[in-house]
Amino acid sequence: MDFDFDSDQIMFRDSFKRFLDKEITPIVDERDKKGPLTKEEAIGFMKKFQKIGFGWDPQSLKGLMQDFTTFGIFSEELSRVWLSLDLVYTMNFGLTLLLLAPTTMREKLMHRWEEGELISCNAITEPNAGSDHKSMKTTAVLDGNRYIINGSKTWVSNAPITDICLLVAKDEKGNETAFLLDREESPFETRELMKLGLHAGPTGEMFFDECCVPRENNIVEMISAAHSSGRFEEIKKEFPMVADMGIWKLFNVMSPVSAIFCFSRSWMALAAVGVCRAALDASILYAKEREQFGRPIGKTQTIQGMIYEMISLTETSRLLSYRALDLTLKGSGEARLMSSLAKGYASEAAVKVTSNAIQIHGAMGLSVDLPLERYFRDARSWTIPDGTTEIQKLVVGNEALGMSAYI
Numbered sequence: 312m313d314f315d316f317d318s319d320q321i322m323f324r325d326s327f328k329r330f331l332d333k334e335i336t337p338i339v340d341e342r343d344k345k346g347p348l349t350k351e352e353a354i355g356f357m358k359k360f361q362k363i364g365f366g367w368d369p370q371s372l373k374g375l376m377q378d379f380t381t382f383g384i385f386s387e388e389l390s391r392v393w394l395s396l397d398l399v400y401t402m403n404f405g406l407t408l409l410l411l412a413p414t415t416m417r418e419k420l421m422h423r424w425e426e427g428e429l430i431s432c433n434a435i436t437e438p439n440a441g442s443d444h445k446s447m448k449t450t451a452v453l454d455g456n457r458y459i460i461n462g463s464k465t466w467v468s469n470a471p472i473t474d475i476c477l478l479v480a481k482d483e484k485g486n487e488t489a490f491l492l493d494r495e496e497s498p499f500e501t502r503e504l505m506k507l508g509l510h511a512g513p514t515g516e517m518f519f520d521e522c523c524v525p526r527e528n529n530i531v532e533m534i535s536a537a538h539s540s541g542r543f544e545e546i547k548k549e550f551p552m553v554a555d556m557g558i559w560k561l562f563n564v565m566s567p568v569s570a571i572f573c574f575s576r577s578w579m580a581l582a583a584v585g586v587c588r589a590a591l592d593a594s595i596l597y598a599k600e601r602e603q604f605g606r607p608i609g610k611t612q613t614i615q616g617m618i619y620e621m622i623s624l625t626e627t628s629r630l631l632s633y634r635a636l637d638l639t640l641k642g643s644g645e646a647r648l649m650s651s652l653a654k655g656y657a658s659e660a661a662v663k664v665t666s667n668a669i670q671i672h673g674a675m676g677l678s679v680d681l682p683l684e685r686y687f688r689d690a691r692s693w694t695i696p697d698g699t700t701e702i703q704k705l706v707v708g709n710e711a712l713g714m715s716a717y718i
């Protein structure tokens with residue numbers, strides 16, 4: 312068993328850390344306090360990442376698809392500095408679906424896509440359908456060559472600044488189906504939602520009122536058209552590594568939504584690890600420097616006990632998270648259990664680790680002049696999206712026991 316990254320991954324990690332220290336760390340504290348990123352700001356950050364090969368544009372995707380472990384490293388390191396920005400960045404993964412999009416849509420958006428100027432979001436949650444997303448009410452009714460969408464979504468990351476939306480709705484038969492919407496062609500309204508943490512990440516409600524979407528933008532139609540038109544063969548030529556990816560095996564052993572959750576939950580677990588590390592590093596420094604009763608507070612057994620707890624939570628989260636990512640990339644049947652375990656465990660670990668960090672810093676831990684309170688608020692917000700901790704427990708229980716406790 313090899314726990315090390317390979318030399319390319321180590322090189323990437325070290326140079327990315329230097330990049331973050333120079334480009335992001337100096338601005339994060341002030342910028343986070345100002346609230347959700349504007350679209351221009353979000354695109355500005357996307358372009359910076361694109362320059363180092365981490366875009367969602369067709370060119371960068373070639374690198375990304377070659378090594379998802381490096382994507383995990385990217386997420387862990389970026390979240391160590393700014394979890395909100397990792398959220399804004401990663402929620403753009405719906406842009407990969409543009410590879411399969413109808414030619415007219417692809418051609419219309421190609422320039423902005425290549426330039427890294429598109430933002431996307433994934434809209435599933437509704438006011439009355441959160442954990443139980445299958446009870447969603449948003450409808451998509453076929454009317455000739457278009458679908459008419461009616462309903463609303465909520466708590467959708469990037470919604471207020473989005474150009475493209477991967478929307479899940481119910482068809483006439485009540486089956487869940489998905490669409491790729493171009494906001495200019497299929498307009499919808501949004502309203503910003505403010506929240507406890509992840510302040511710089513825009514989150515919003517979305518309102519679909521007789522919103523018309525071309526029939527060919529239905530994901531099932533897109534996939535079947537890509538097969539019949541030879542587009543799939545073109546994609547295979549452009550991305551030779553894609554066809555061999557183990558991750559596709561997941562789609563044979565579980566539903567498409569569950570397969571996507573394996574990836575997103577592994578990513579979220581790694582992001583939680585990044586926050587744990589930031590809080591732990593700051594606490595170790597402070598415990599060595601801060602003196603009370605004539606000695607560093609780090610010399611007390613209670614502080615060392617807290618540091619012990621923080622290291623054990625961070626290290627176990629890290630091992631679980633990379634294990635979940637590895638199983639997901641291999642397309643293993645265990646990926647569902649392990650990614651839910653990792654997301655549930657690591658996000659709760661981050662709450663405890665960031666809380667300890669505040670305790671170790673005393674009153675300074677609560678100060679808005681230090682980032683500890685941001686780490687805590689962001690970590691606290693991370694136990695809800697992509698399935699609450701309770702839902703992760705039910706997924707793990709179902710996988711382990713073969714018995715669902717959902718109802």
Ligand SMILES: Cc1cc2nc3c(=O)[nH]c(=O)nc-3n(C[C@H](O)[C@H](O)[C@H](O)COP(=O)(O)OP(=O)(O)OC[C@H]3O[C@@H](n4cnc5c(N)ncnc54)[C@H](O)[C@@H]3O)c2cc1C
Nearest residue numbers: 433434435436441442466467468695696697698699701717
């Ligand atoms: C920061 C953030 C970003 C988000 N981004 C997105 C996004 O991009 N796209 C999107 O579609 N959604 C997004 N969401 C929504 C998120 O996925 C939902 O909030 C989440 O699934 C929980 O749904 P809910 O808030 O309606 O809570 P509910 O489902 O109403 O749950 C309330 C409580 O009941 C518990 N509960 C529910 N059912 C059970 C059960 N069967 N057994 C035990 N306990 C249960 C839950 O664990 C929770 O404690 C985001 C949310 C946040 C906070």
